[in-house]
Amino acid sequence: MFLLKTKLNRRKFLAYSGGTLAAGAMATKFSTIKAIASEHGKQSKEPGTKTVPSACAICVNKCSLFADVKDGVIHKLNPNHNFFKSRSMLCARGNVGAKVPYAPDRLKKPLIRTGKRGEGKWKEVSWDEAYDYIVENVIKLIDKYDNRSSIAFASTEGLQEEFFRHLTSVVGSTNSVRHPTLCLASNIQGYSSVYGTLPDADIANAKFVVMAGSNRAEAFITPDTIDLAKNRKEQTFVYLDPRATKSAALADKWFPIKPGTDMAVVLAMINVIISEGLYDKEFVDKYTHGFDQLREHVKKNTPEWAEKESEIPADEIRWMARKFAENAPASVWYPGRRSSFTANDVYYRRSCAILNAIVGAWDRKGGLIPKSGISLKSHEFIFPLYDRVKNRIDGGKVNFAADVLPEYIKSNKGMPKDEVAFLSEADGSWVLFRDAILKQKPYPVKGMFIYKQNPVESVPNRAKTLEMLKSMEFICTIDIQMSDTAWYSDVVLPESTYLERWDPAHSLSGVAPVVIFRQPVIEPLFDTKSMKDITVDLTEKFLQKDAFWVDAWEEDKAYMEDYVKTFKGVPMSHIIEHQLSDYPGAYKMLKEKGCFYKTDKIPYGKTLKEGARLKTKTGKIELASVRYPEAGLYALPVYQKPSQPPEGKYRFVVGRHAQFTQANTQNVPYLLEAYGHYENMLWIHPKSALKQGLNDGDYAIVKSSAGEQKVKVHVTEYTRPDTVFYLHGFGRLSKWLTNVYKVGASDAEILEDYAETISGNALLHETFVEIKKA
Amino acid sequence: MSENSRALKLAEDNQKLANKRKKAKEKWGIVLDTSKCIDCKACTVACKMENYVPVGFYNYRIWVAEDTHYAKYPVISRSFQPSQCQQCENPPCVHVCPTHASYKTADGVVMVDSKKCILCKYCMTACPYDARYESHTTEAIDKCTFCYQRREEGKDPACVETCPPKVRVFGDLNDPNSEVSRLLAYNEYTVLKPEKGTKPKLKYIK
Numbered sequence: 001m002f003l004l005k006t007k008l009n010r011r012k013f014l015a016y017s018g019g020t021l022a023a024g025a026m027a028t029k030f031s032t033i034k035a036i037a038s039e040h041g042k043q044s045k046e047p048g049t050k051t052v053p054s055a056c057a058i059c060v061n062k063c064s065l066f067a068d069v070k071d072g073v074i075h076k077l078n079p080n081h082n083f084f085k086s087r088s089m090l091c092a093r094g095n096v097g098a099k100v101p102y103a104p105d106r107l108k109k110p111l112i113r114t115g116k117r118g119e120g121k122w123k124e125v126s127w128d129e130a131y132d133y134i135v136e137n138v139i140k141l142i143d144k145y146d147n148r149s150s151i152a153f154a155s156t157e158g159l160q161e162e163f164f165r166h167l168t169s170v171v172g173s174t175n176s177v178r179h180p181t182l183c184l185a186s187n188i189q190g191y192s193s194v195y196g197t198l199p200d201a202d203i204a205n206a207k208f209v210v211m212a213g214s215n216r217a218e219a220f221i222t223p224d225t226i227d228l229a230k231n232r233k234e235q236t237f238v239y240l241d242p243r244a245t246k247s248a249a250l251a252d253k254w255f256p257i258k259p260g261t262d263m264a265v266v267l268a269m270i271n272v273i274i275s276e277g278l279y280d281k282e283f284v285d286k287y288t289h290g291f292d293q294l295r296e297h298v299k300k301n302t303p304e305w306a307e308k309e310s311e312i313p314a315d316e317i318r319w320m321a322r323k324f325a326e327n328a329p330a331s332v333w334y335p336g337r338r339s340s341f342t343a344n345d346v347y348y349r350r351s352c353a354i355l356n357a358i359v360g361a362w363d364r365k366g367g368l369i370p371k372s373g374i375s376l377k378s379h380e381f382i383f384p385l386y387d388r389v390k391n392r393i394d395g396g397k398v399n400f401a402a403d404v405l406p407e408y409i410k411s412n413k414g415m416p417k418d419e420v421a422f423l424s425e426a427d428g429s430w431v432l433f434r435d436a437i438l439k440q441k442p443y444p445v446k447g448m449f450i451y452k453q454n455p456v457e458s459v460p461n462r463a464k465t466l467e468m469l470k471s472m473e474f475i476c477t478i479d480i481q482m483s484d485t486a487w488y489s490d491v492v493l494p495e496s497t498y499l500e501r502w503d504p505a506h507s508l509s510g511v512a513p514v515v516i517f518r519q520p521v522i523e524p525l526f527d528t529k530s531m532k533d534i535t536v537d538l539t540e541k542f543l544q545k546d547a548f549w550v551d552a553w554e555e556d557k558a559y560m561e562d563y564v565k566t567f568k569g570v571p572m573s574h575i576i577e578h579q580l581s582d583y584p585g586a587y588k589m590l591k592e593k594g595c596f597y598k599t600d601k602i603p604y605g606k607t608l609k610e611g612a613r614l615k616t617k618t619g620k621i622e623l624a625s626v627r628y629p630e631a632g633l634y635a636l637p638v639y640q641k642p643s644q645p646p647e648g649k650y651r652f653v654v655g656r657h658a659q660f661t662q663a664n665t666q667n668v669p670y671l672l673e674a675y676g677h678y679e680n681m682l683w684i685h686p687k688s689a690l691k692q693g694l695n696d697g698d699y700a701i702v703k704s705s706a707g708e709q710k711v712k713v714h715v716t717e718y719t720r721p722d723t724v725f726y727l728h729g730f731g732r733l734s735k736w737l738t739n740v741y742k743v744g745a746s747d748a749e750i751l752e753d754y755a756e757t758i759s760g761n762a763l764l765h766e767t768f769v770e771i772k773k774a
Numbered sequence: 775m776s777e778n779s780r781a782l783k784l785a786e787d788n789q790k791l792a793n794k795r796k797k798a799k800e801k802w803g804i805v806l807d808t809s810k811c812i813d814c815k816a817c818t819v820a821c822k823m824e825n826y827v828p829v830g831f832y833n834y835r836i837w838v839a840e841d842t843h844y845a846k847y848p849v850i851s852r853s854f855q856p857s858q859c860q861q862c863e864n865p866p867c868v869h870v871c872p873t874h875a876s877y878k879t880a881d882g883v884v885m886v887d888s889k890k891c892i893l894c895k896y897c898m899t900a901c902p903y904d905a906r907y908e909s910h911t912t913e914a915i916d917k918c919t920f921c922y923q924r925r926e927e928g929k930d931p932a933c934v935e936t937c938p939p940k941v942r943v944f945g946d947l948n949d950p951n952s953e954v955s956r957l958l959a960y961n962e963y964t965v966l967k968p969e970k971g972t973k974p975k976l977k978y979i980k
Contacts, residue, residue, distance in 0.1 A: 089938040217812040229939035244850040658814040674815035
């Protein structure tokens with residue numbers, strides 16, 4: 001406001017106008033942006049301009065970038081033109097990365113809670129104080145419950161996550177829980193059951209693409225997004241989604257499919273392709289297992305049947321099937337990423353994989369391509385083998401597993417009732433994990449370390465997550481900003497941002513793999529550390545406490561001393577050199593070009609060579625699974641009719657936006673501005689709005705059995721009348737997320753906490769809501 | 775140095791650069807294929823970063839417009855049209871400026887000398903494209919400069935460089951071998967509001 005005043009004085013007679021006032025009012029809203037770190041952080045005075053290669057960390061894609069640094073301040077992050085995977089781009093979020101280290105809301109010092117949990121009273125402490133506090137609490141918990149697994153470790157992916165996983169091993173807990181079961185666990189499971197892996201799609205060369213719900217134009221800006229946009233004129237792109245997203249705007253045809261019925265369409269396409277003899281007979285004979293069973297299985301799944309389920313006309317399904325076969329192998333039913341949709345998700349993803357297989361659109365130009373990587377050398381460590389350790393709480397037989405299933409699928413014989421059939425040991429199943437903690441079954445878990453993840457906002461049913469946190473005796477969160485989870489923690493450790501630290505080299509696997517790394521673009525502005533340093537420091541602290549080692553083996557302490565030595569005081573550049581030591585010149589290329597790769601050409605057909613085996617039981621593409629019947633599951637994908645919202649209720653679906661994918665960028669003013677609104681809004685069809693007595697711009701209460709939220713109403717033709725939506729990551733609980741604290745509505749608050757029991761994935765499209773005028 | 779002083783310095787440096795480039799032979803232009811645009815806003819955010827444009831809906835140099843052709847469920851048809859200052863060959867903003875703050879560089883970029891600007895906003899009224907804004911950092915009217923600071927290094931403007939599907943192509947319209955010239959030679963194209971006679975150097979492929 002200061003600037004505006006000056007101007008009004010100097011040029012009052014000319015500048016005073018509606019526009020100026022409006023702009024002034026806008027500036028007030030984001031006044032915090034002015035408090036940049038030049039006033040607070042220890043900014044480098046290094047004069048001149050430099051360009052530093054590194055990599056983005058705002059989403060999972062990790063695009064390589066070149067940072068322009070002027071006089072010690074990040075001026076701009078630019079795309080790296082050597083990095084073919086990003087197609088030379090940096091998205092909106094990648095661009096605002098330049099402001100991340102200077103964000104007024106970021107964490108600057110270790111904090112220990114002084115008030116009640118969630119009250120927001122903290123004292124700034126030294127790292128030593130924070131470490132002592134943590135070590136004391138960890139030892140106390142292990143002793144009290146005689147169990148190292150009484151401390152849980154939650155994290156999400158990132159190049160420093162491996163050090164958090166090391167910390168898990170140092171403490172000795174089996175209870176690690178990661179993001180995949182809020183995201184793509186069912187996708188990995190479904191595709192792997194057919195191909196032994198979750199493949200990528202060769203969108204650059206595909207001629208016919210069907211995408212169902214993976215809103216690629218908004219959810220993530222990936223190579224696939226770009227290739228779809230670039231190929232717009234040459235490629236046929238069919239998009240299925242209850243909402244007319246920006247992907248729908250890009251599509252040749254958009255079908256507002258009835259949610260939860262996608263599998264009916266896929267089975268009907270398979271039916272058409274087989275019954276009309278359009279499948280690739282040679283490919284099917286040579287590379288697949290179980291075709292005859294499949295042929296019998298889909299006989300009943302006619303396009304007319306699928307029309308009744310999905311509301312997509314039978315003729316259109318026939319057209320899709322014929323085009324799919326005609327364009328093969330350059331045809332793709334897009335595998336997508338987040339697949340936490342409805343209860344039958346694993347079988348649905350299986351059906352998608354099968355559709356691609358029968359037309360031979362596998363490992364050939366324009367089809368599905370198995371990912372490959374560049375293997376890097378790693379340091380091998382031996383972590384302690386403690387006595388006081390129990391199996392993970394959500395692993396093995398869990399007698400309340402059926403409770404997480406939606407009612408309508410509980411009688412389905414292909415759905416396990418007393419366990420998660422294919423639970424990942426490292427990832428767990430978030431929904432079931434939290435239930436086990438709350439029930440204290442089979443034993444109490446009373447401590448938590450959380451790295452980079454924000455379960456309060458990312459796990460469905462926020463009230464339940466808060467209840468879980470409340471039941472904890474100790475919570476330590478490591479993050480760069482005060483996430484909602486950090487807000488409810490006892491100790492908060494500030495991590496250096498991705499632009500202030502070294503990160504190890506990492507191979508981005510994909511159709512053509514490439515290695516990236518991170519190096520500091522600027523020195524840390526505040527008293528922050530990397531996760532690597534935190535783990536090494538804490539390990540050192542544990543080594544000083546004999547009480548910590550009572551259930552360890554003699555030599556374990558020595559192993560851990562070796563661990564500390566490997567990293568303590570060793571520059572990350574040496575570690576990266578070691579990682580790349582199999583490839584002469586790779587380190588130099590990485591430092592100069594910002595990335596390392598052997599070729600940017602896609603190696604087609606590796607799995608189709610004579611003698612090649614897939615990682616399935618038969619080594620072939622399993623149209624009928626061999627493993628599934630052994631685990632009591634259906635060998636072939638059986639359609640399950642989803643339940644539909646009763647009269648007066650609506651299905652709530654989750655979705656993403658080009659500015660906000662996870663919950664970590666909603667507080668960035670530049671992105672809120674690009675989004676175009678200060679709060680999220682409820683998409684509701686005009687007919688439904690009329691029924692509920694709602695007008696555009698009203699506020700409504702959206703209510704489920706999990707909770708309720710107040711949200712602004714956006715009446716729009718862009719959604720099905722039975723489906724409503726609002727954007728993820730608003731209505732936050734942390735007061736240090738200034739721009740979104742209690743602004744808009746949280747989806748985690750109203751999402752009911754269902755999961756499926758094959759992969760353990762959460763189900764984010766199974767919630768029905770009531771809507772009333774606020 | 776604060777964000778404001780950086781913005782001021784950028785404006786001054788660009789004036790100097792324009793002076794230095796008085797004999798430049800190029801004529802810069804952008805050719806756009808909007809069919810590829812997905813409204814991801816990478817360009818608008820990159821522009822703000824590169825040019826120190828403060829946050830706020832009224833502070834913008836470039837934008838993405840949405841064109842809804844039809845929207846009655848279940849038939850929705852819409853497209854996106856990114857744009858910015860058209861760098862007109864016949865720029866009305868320059869003609870109306872009483873202090874000669876607005877001018878055209880030798881290489882055809884319309885610029886504002888912030889020291890001469892008195893914020894009378896005649897140019898804002900005259901511009902048919904609404905491409906100018908009042909900058910609180912330079913205390914002058916400001917606008918897209920095709921990232922003039924990048925001309926010396928030969929780098930594309932930030933919006934062009936960062937775009938995921940590369941909707942925009944930047945180059946020298948005077949050079950028959952440039953990609954922009956080739957695109958114009960082999961595609962039908964149009965300009966925005968041709969009836970205004972402004973002769974824009976932003977060309978839209980049909």
